[in-house]
Amino acid sequence: xxxxxxxxxxxxxxxxxxxxxxxxxxxxxxxxxxxxxxxxxxxxxxxxxxxxxxxxxxxxxxxxxxxxxxxxxxxxxxxxxxxxxxxxxxxxxxxxxxxxxxxxxxxxxxxxxxxxxxxxxxxxxxxxxxxxxxxxxx
Ligand code: AMP
Numbered sequence: 001x002x003x004x005x006x007x008x009x010x011x012x013x014x015x016x017x018x019x020x021x022x023x024x025x026x027x028x029x030x031x032x033x034x035x036x037x038x039x040x041x042x043x044x045x046x047x048x049x050x051x052x053x054x055x056x057x058x059x060x061x062x063x064x065x066x067x068x069x070x071x072x073x074x075x076x077x078x079x080x081x082x083x084x085x086x087x088x089x090x091x092x093x094x095x096x097x098x099x100x101x102x103x104x105x106x107x108x109x110x111x112x113x114x115x116x117x118x119x120x121x122x123x124x125x126x127x128x129x130x131x132x133x134x135x136x137x138x
Contacts, residue, residue: 009100020131027063037114040079052090074137081107
């Protein structure tokens with residue numbers, strides 16, 4: 001399995017496609033998922049391309065996990081969540097649809113029901129508001 005740099009997250013990292021950005025540093029970027037499974041659903045990606053967890057460099061993974069922790073803490077506070085679920089899919093058979101490593105962050109309140117994976121596109125105004133809410137706690 002090889003990394004194809006012509007994927008949508010690589011284009012977001014290069015600034016060729018817009019995103020609702022939450023956090024950026026030298027190694028990672030975090031932004032809102034456009035088809036959220038719950039309010040506050042966001043994604044963390046490394047800037048260096050790897051297809052998924054299976055071919056990722058350990059140093060890159062360490063940066064991604066550090067950013068995932070930071071954004072997960074902020075998303076929980078922003079949405080008054082009781083917990084946070086992380087999801088990460090590897091290869092099509094396991095549900096991966098974008099082939100650039102990413103972690104899903106899903107802040108959850110007791111009893112929340114998740115919308116389907118890659119379901120409905122959210123309103124961009126709402127996504128921008130949600131990104132701003134999370135930004136307050138980064
Ligand atoms: P997966 O590869 O299955 O882990 O999921 C890819 C995720 O990326 C899905 O949850 C999509 O809703 C999300 N997604 C796809 N295109 C974009 C985009 N342009 N901006 C933000 N999220 C996206």
